[in-house]
Amino acid sequence: MNDRIRLALLYLLPKNALSRTAGRFAGSKLSRWLIPYYAKTFQIDVSQAEKPIEAYQNLTDFFIRRLKSGLRPIEDGDTVIVSPVDGVVSQFGKVENGTLLQAKGVSFSLLQLLGSQRKANDYEGGTFVTLYLSPRDYHRIHAALSGQVVAYSYIPGSLFPVNPFGVRTVPGLLARNERLITYLSSSRGEYAVVKVGATMVGSVQVVYDDQVTTNVRGGIPAEMSVNGPVLEKGDELGWFRFGSTVILLFQSGMAILDDLQEGQFVQMGQRIGEVRKNN
DSSP states (O other): OOHHHHHHHHHHSOHHHHHHHHHHHHTSGGGGGGHHHHHHHTTOOGGGBSSOGGGOOSHHHHHTOOBOTTSSOOOOOTTEEEOSSSEEEEEEEEOBTTEEEEETTEEEEHHHHHTOHHHHHHHTTOEEEEEEOOTTSOOEEEOSSOEEEEEEEEEOOBOOOOSHHHHHHSTTHHHHBOEEEEEEEETTEEEEEEEEOOTTOOEEEETTBTTOOSSOTTOOOEEEEOOOOEEOTTOEEEEEESOOEEEEEEOTTTEEEOSOOTTOEEOTTOEEEEEOTTO
16 A cells, blocks of 8 residues: 555544544453453563553553553652653654654644643743654653643644654644643743644543543643642653653753654653753
């Protein structure tokens, strides 16, 4: 199948409806028998899971599994930024002229990503890193720096796949798919954790609001300031119910990324940069 046909199918398929149906099945008892096949197909190391594989009640339960204690040590240091997830570095760099790099030769709008001119102004000139989670990865999301949850935004949208083909061929994909954005205020400044939905992503859940999920029928955009919990670096922030992409955004002058490489795999808790000491 050539790229033109594949791209046409991406646009024509009822991605949101299919994803809701898949999410309902994955949450049903019937899906339990698929767990061993899912683990084998995606070469998941089940020995890292918090519970034995037979203890999970359905495929979603297994997919959002926690890991055994101590398997993801958190890099120490008040100024150290850690990866919030297990995933592959897709892109990274600076926000320039209101755009971020999606793939080679493809950019997307910061304003469209955040859905707020005020927030776009806050992050203009800042630093970002995009992390892609494959089906085999651990899918819980953690704080990259210690801070308090001070706001969130829910932005309905499409559910294009965020695999390399989708990212390469769908203009502005990461700003078109549904997003759930968490803003945290740290001692060094504010940063955003943008959780991007994708095909077959049933929802995104967060620890500070049980009602905030993505891929709901007729979703209504929401932007709210909250007096949320204080999360230490590495504390759980939320989880994907089937997998996607996280974009970390830091305000201008706040963060310096390490020498990351496109395609590099990083684990939650691993150092990926630092905040400026004079910030």
